[in-house]
Amino acid sequence: MTSTTATGLPGARYPDPVVPRFWRDTEVALADAYPWFKPRAQQATLTAHMWDVLQRRSHGAVEAKTGTGKSISCLMVAEALPGRVVISTATRALQSQYRDVDIPMLQSAGLLTKDVVILDGRGRWLCVARAKKELAGELQAEGKRILKRLLKALDKDPSQRLVRDLLPVGVPDWLWTRISSDPDACQALGCAPGSCAYLTERDRARSAGIVIVNHSLLLADASLKAGSAVAWGRRSPSEDEPLRLAVLGPYRHLIVDEAHALEAAAESHGERRASVRGIQSLVTRVKKLSWPTQVVNFLEEAAAQLQNAIRKLPQNSLLEAVDNGPVLLDAAGYAKRAAQAARDADSDPERTAVIGAACNSLAERLADIDSALRFGEDELGPRAPSAYEGGVVSQLIDAGPWLRKHLWDQVPAVLMSGTLTVPGRSGFVMERVGLAGVSVLELPAVFDYNAQRLVFVTPRADSGGGARVNADDVAELEELLRESAGRALILFPAVQDLRYVHDALDGTLDHRVLGQGVTPAEDQPRGRRGGGIVPMPNARLAELFREDTSSVLLATRSFFEGQDFPGEACSLVVIARFPNLRPDDPLTLARRRLIESNGGNAWVAYQEPSMQLLFRQAAGRAIRRVDDRGVVAVLDPRSGSKQYAKRALLSLLPSGYTDSLDDVGKFLNSGPRSGLAVGEVRSADAP
Numbered sequence: 001m002t003s004t005t006a007t008g009l010p011g012a013r014y015p016d017p018v019v020p021r022f023w024r025d026t027e028v029a030l031a032d033a034y035p036w037f038k039p040r041a042q043q044a045t046l047t048a049h050m051w052d053v054l055q056r057r058s059h060g061a062v063e064a065k066t067g068t069g070k071s072i073s074c075l076m077v078a079e080a081l082p083g084r085v086v087i088s089t090a091t092r093a094l095q096s097q098y099r100d101v102d103i104p105m106l107q108s109a110g111l112l113t114k115d116v117v118i119l120d121g122r123g124r125w126l127c128v129a130r131a132k133k134e135l136a137g138e139l140q141a142e143g144k145r146i147l148k149r150l151l152k153a154l155d156k157d158p159s160q161r162l163v164r165d166l167l168p169v170g171v172p173d174w175l176w177t178r179i180s181s182d183p184d185a186c187q188a189l190g191c192a193p194g195s196c197a198y199l200t201e202r203d204r205a206r207s208a209g210i211v212i213v214n215h216s217l218l219l220a221d222a223s224l225k226a227g228s229a230v231a232w233g234r235r236s237p238s239e240d241e242p243l244r245l246a247v248l249g250p251y252r253h254l255i256v257d258e259a260h261a262l263e264a265a266a267e268s269h270g271e272r273r274a275s276v277r278g279i280q281s282l283v284t285r286v287k288k289l290s291w292p293t294q295v296v297n298f299l300e301e302a303a304a305q306l307q308n309a310i311r312k313l314p315q316n317s318l319l320e321a322v323d324n325g326p327v328l329l330d331a332a333g334y335a336k337r338a339a340q341a342a343r344d345a346d347s348d349p350e351r352t353a354v355i356g357a358a359c360n361s362l363a364e365r366l367a368d369i370d371s372a373l374r375f376g377e378d379e380l381g382p383r384a385p386s387a388y389e390g391g392v393v394s395q396l397i398d399a400g401p402w403l404r405k406h407l408w409d410q411v412p413a414v415l416m417s418g419t420l421t422v423p424g425r426s427g428f429v430m431e432r433v434g435l436a437g438v439s440v441l442e443l444p445a446v447f448d449y450n451a452q453r454l455v456f457v458t459p460r461a462d463s464g465g466g467a468r469v470n471a472d473d474v475a476e477l478e479e480l481l482r483e484s485a486g487r488a489l490i491l492f493p494a495v496q497d498l499r500y501v502h503d504a505l506d507g508t509l510d511h512r513v514l515g516q517g518v519t520p521a522e523d524q525p526r527g528r529r530g531g532g533i534v535p536m537p538n539a540r541l542a543e544l545f546r547e548d549t550s551s552v553l554l555a556t557r558s559f560f561e562g563q564d565f566p567g568e569a570c571s572l573v574v575i576a577r578f579p580n581l582r583p584d585d586p587l588t589l590a591r592r593r594l595i596e597s598n599g600g601n602a603w604v605a606y607q608e609p610s611m612q613l614l615f616r617q618a619a620g621r622a623i624r625r626v627d628d629r630g631v632v633a634v635l636d637p638r639s640g641s642k643q644y645a646k647r648a649l650l651s652l653l654p655s656g657y658t659d660s661l662d663d664v665g666k667f668l669n670s671g672p673r674s675g676l677a678v679g680e681v682r683s684a685d686a687p
């Protein structure tokens with residue numbers, strides 16, 4: 001069996017693993033079935049490490065870069081382990097890789113015999129009953145046209161998977177909210193047993209040997225299990241504690257891929273939010289059902305109370321304890337009364353349950369946020385409350401204890417990712433997810449970054465105020481885009497900077513310019529045209545960027561990771577500024593205070609490592625395949641003056657960087673990179 005001692009040093013020697021027999025057999029079978037398959041030391045080490053950790057029912061972590069073949073290793077380890085295994089992912093791109101490439105490949109080579117189910121989150125499933133009801137109702141003509149085409153296509157081929165991005169007809173966001181299998185909207189509309197696609201798939205997942213989910217579903221399941229030994233299958237059900245299947249049923253092993261995103265998923269899971277607009281849309285739903293005005297009145301009063309409270313609270317800052325007593329409990333009280341009125345008002349129990357549950361959930365969220373305002377803690381731990389225009393929110397300050405209690409104490413797990421360490425703080429991600437002390441095995445890269453990637457760093461000096469983009473950045477960008485002939489992903493930490501550059505570039509390039517939040521959706525309802533735009537969804541933006549290989553895509557943080565643009569379309573990745581956390585962001589502020597109150601240094605312990613992680617992820621967009629060649633351009637003039645910038649650049653620089661635009665053109669337009677030798681650093685100011 002392999003040693004699990006991690007070196008903790010990037011690129012350092014690591015102990016030779018004792019590769020398990022099943023993996024050696026897999027390599028032989030894959031090489032027989034697929035001549036392009038080449039055994040790799042990194043993949044064998046990854047597999048051996050995962051196998052060893054999970055067999056010992058322990059916890060482990062591996063940083064394995066893009067191209068290692070992580071998903072095949074995960075599936076084969078899950079196949080070899082006894083009992084059910086859950087594999088959790090963060091992005092749709094990775095789920096597609098499993099669904100469309102790796103699972104069919106292993107199955108057709110006869111290597112995967114366990115039943116595998118990829119269970120999408122409920123909100124991504126189509127509810128056919130709702131779609132039919134909308135079609136028969138008062139939906140506008142455009143919506144009816146889409147639904148008719150969709151239902152006709154599904155009638156023709158009933159075997160189609162009813163998950164949004166796999167549907168034969170595209171459904172815009174505004175329509176999807178009316179036809180998805182959202183639990184809040186599920187009214188069990190006379191659905192016969194077996195007729196609900198989501199529930200059927202969930203039941204299949206509960207008995208499958210391997211289940212692939214996203215992090216949110218993983219956490220929702222863990223939350224419902226609430227640490228119960230019965231729910232986790234460690235104790236038999238009894239009269240006192242009957243079996244609770246939660247979503248996934250009991251399972252024996254967990255593999256968390258894209259583990260760098262687990263903390264953010266836990267943040268979303270633990271977030272409590274209530275907005276005036278949210279209450280108003282609930283009012284609209286209730287009005288449509290023609291219920292007595294009492295329910296509407298209570299909800300409208302809840303909205304008014306929330307609006308009053310928000311007026312008293314400072315916005316976009318961490319709220320201190322509110323001395324003058326509960327602020328939101330009046331609003332919560334009205335929401336509760338609305339729930340009761342809904343129950344009293346309607347004779348249809350299913351319909352009542354939906355509205356009653358929505359009102360109760362609103363009341364609970366308001367009460368939770370109110371408690372956070374007064375430094376209360378719930379079972380998830382301490383929270384950071386804040387107010388924004390139109391709403392209030394409370395966020396989890398430290399997800400680690402919750403993850404430890406609900407996952408790590410329940411099930412052996414291996415975490416892995418292409419970016420699980422940051423310069424100087426290899427344990428940062430593990431600390432954030434509650435696994436401090438579990439060391440990360442860092443595998444060497446599979447790609448030849450020296451040959452495949454050129455790093456350009458602006459020669460401009462920092463003259464102060466370097467945090468925001470300006471006309472000099474636009475001029476440099478135009479030159480870079482000329483050299484790259486478009487084909488660029490430009491990443492901004494702040495939306496304002498994206499808008500500034502978008503406005504400046506608009507109409508000046510020969511290439512199509514797409515912008516997150518500024519390119520309008522193709523299918524926005526007619527009434528919105530001419531008014532404020534309905535932005536194009538991220539998935540569609542990514543698709544257009546891939547299809548139009550000379551286009552330019554301007555994007556913010558959601559494109560820093562999880563987006564895969566192999567090939568020519570993404571030949572240039574521009575990082576406009578280092579993605580520092582905003583120090584006045586309420587959640588960052590709360591985390592800083594927590595660290596400092598324990599005697600730590602918040603910049604060293606949290607802010608810089610968070611930035612380094614984001615920076616590495618952004619730079620990672622350039623090279624996704626072994627035959628990719630790409631340039632990473634850093635335009636931040638603080639590159640030469642700030643220590644954190646130097647550390648970030650050093651983590652990218654196996655072969656040095658250039659500050660010459662000519663080098664960018666030569667690199668992109670020729671085969672081997674010209675002008676720089678391995679190990680050479682071009683700039684005199686190199687860190």
Ligand code: SF4
Binds near residue numbers: 189
């Ligand atoms: S059970 Fe709910 S989600 Fe499923 S088909 Fe019926 S109404 Fe839709």
